[in-house]
Amino acid sequence: MERxxxxxxxxxARRSGARGGSWDAESSLEELGRLxxxxxxxxxxxxxxxxxxxxxxxxxxxxxxxxxxxxxxxIGYNLVVFDDELTPRQxxxxxxxxxxxxxxxxxxxxxxxxMRARTREGRLQVELAQSEYLLPRLAGQWSHLERxxxxxxxxxxxxxxxxxxxxxxxxxxxRRKIGRLKKDIEGVRRQRSLYRRRxxxxxxxxVSLVGYTxxxxxxxxxxxxxxxxxxxxKLFATLDPVxxxxxxPSGRTALLTDTVGFIxxxxxxxxxxxxxxxxxxxxxxxxxxxxxxTHPDAAQQSQTVDDxxxxxxxxDKPRVTALNKVDMLIEHEGGEPEDLGAFELxxxxxxxxxxxxxxxxxxxxxxxxxxxxxxxxxxxxxPQFAARPA
Ligand SMILES: Nc1nc2c(ncn2[C@@H]2O[C@H](COP(=O)(O)OP(=O)(O)OP(=O)(O)O)[C@@H](O)[C@H]2O)c(=O)[nH]1
Ligand SMILES: [Mg+2]
Numbered sequence: 001m002e003r004x005x006x007x008x009x010x011x012x013a014r015r016s017g018a019r020g021g022s023w024d025a026e027s028s029l030e031e032l033g034r035l036x037x038x039x040x041x042x043x044x045x046x047x048x049x050x051x052x053x054x055x056x057x058x059x060x061x062x063x064x065x066x067x068x069x070x071x072x073x074x075i076g077y078n079l080v081v082f083d084d085e086l087t088p089r090q091x092x093x094x095x096x097x098x099x100x101x102x103x104x105x106x107x108x109x110x111x112x113x114x115m116r117a118r119t120r121e122g123r124l125q126v127e128l129a130q131s132e133y134l135l136p137r138l139a140g141q142w143s144h145l146e147r148x149x150x151x152x153x154x155x156x157x158x159x160x161x162x163x164x165x166x167x168x169x170x171x172x173x174x175r176r177k178i179g180r181l182k183k184d185i186e187g188v189r190r191q192r193s194l195y196r197r198r199x200x201x202x203x204x205x206x207v208s209l210v211g212y213t214x215x216x217x218x219x220x221x222x223x224x225x226x227x228x229x230x231x232x233x234k235l236f237a238t239l240d241p242v243x244x245x246x247x248x249p250s251g252r253t254a255l256l257t258d259t260v261g262f263i264x265x266x267x268x269x270x271x272x273x274x275x276x277x278x279x280x281x282x283x284x285x286x287x288x289x290x291x292x293x294t295h296p297d298a299a300q301q302s303q304t305v306d307d308x309x310x311x312x313x314x315x316d317k318p319r320v321t322a323l324n325k326v327d328m329l330i331e332h333e334g335g336e337p338e339d340l341g342a343f344e345l346x347x348x349x350x351x352x353x354x355x356x357x358x359x360x361x362x363x364x365x366x367x368x369x370x371x372x373x374x375x376x377x378x379x380x381x382x383p384q385f386a387a388r389p390a
Pocket of ligand 2: 218219230231259
């Protein structure tokens with residue numbers, strides 16, 4: 001199948017909102033392009049408009065919208081992706097004007113999640129998030145069909161008759177589906193919490209990997225546990241939590257959990273739907289924050305992770321930070337460099353307690369394990385640790 005040809009559109013807002021405040025539109029659009037790529041599309045053009053805030057009716061201004069319409073011939077896009085969540089009203093207006101498929105950042109992320117979800121839990125959570133996203137947009141879909149049907153009453157098959165009734169039916173069905181999904185997820189949650197309680201009783205402390213998507217969490221997991229977890233240079237390679245044992249220098253053991261990565265403007269529906277997954281973080285004794293120190297937006301990514309953790313009420317959870325992919329920053333003649341700590345990294349200055357690692361080259365892992373060991377000894381109430389303080 002031919003890859004869909006996407007035009008990307010962002011607004012650089014002068015008054016930026018609370019979410020994703022420090023990101024500039026250029027970086028954000030770059031990331032949106034990676035999301036399109038991950039979803040299987042191809043970016044054929046980009047446009048950024050500076051506005052005080054996105055236009056309430058059509059996201060961009062009327063003039064810019066005309067430019068975009070005109071570009072359809074020249075660059076031949078068949079999909080337009082907007083870098084913020086569109087309101088149902090904006091979405092409808094834009095579909096009308098552009099006459100191609102219109103997606104927003106949220107729909108794109110939900111689509112990737114749907115593509116990645118493998119376990120029943122993951123699938124249920126994605127389906128819930130998608131249903132919640134679609135519910136307020138059902139009206140728009142309906143009026144769109146109505147228009148296709150021509151003049152109201154005598155439209156095409158399936159779109160005739162009193163529209164409100166059909167819309168009400170759709171909404172009711174969507175709400176019923178959401179209710180059913182929530183109940184199923186509740187079951188999964190209960191199962192998870194039982195499992196966690198059993199784990200807590202066993203006294204083995206839990207370390208949860210957190211970090212921006214593509215930071216190298218799964219690679220680090222693989223390096224520390226030799227587990228065969230999925231690694232890919234795409235966004236959101238990992239969705240479902242995986243837990244493996246790690247051996248610490250003191251001879252003690254802990255469990256390490258790898259899970260879904262964060263991203264700026266993470267759809268609220270996803271955060272809500274992924275409660276069962278995110279509760280893993282809440283129950284962890286320690287968070288291991290992986291940062292891709294080579295990424296041009298490393299500082300913003302790291303800030304986004306902090307903000308997301310704060311939104312989840314986890315800002316005070318004990319944490320160890322691993323600045324990953326340092327192999328890309330330095331020239332080396334094979335083997336691990338003598339002193340990773342000697343490298344000048346601006347982010348490292350902000351996080352003096354961070355450990356420099358290369359998950360890929362397996363550098364800095366001994367030091368990282370020592371830090372995890374020390375930190376666990378400090379924070380955990382696990383009998384295993386209490387019995388033999390470090
Ligand atoms: N050069 C280099 N590449 C790395 C390192 N660690 C990970 N990578 C690469 O970075 C990409 C993402 O790695 P993953 O481990 O899948 O990242 P993740 O944080 O689990 O990503 P998601 O699950 O998508 O959120 C892959 O292409 C890895 O090979 C490293 O230390 N050095
Ligand atoms: Mg991963």
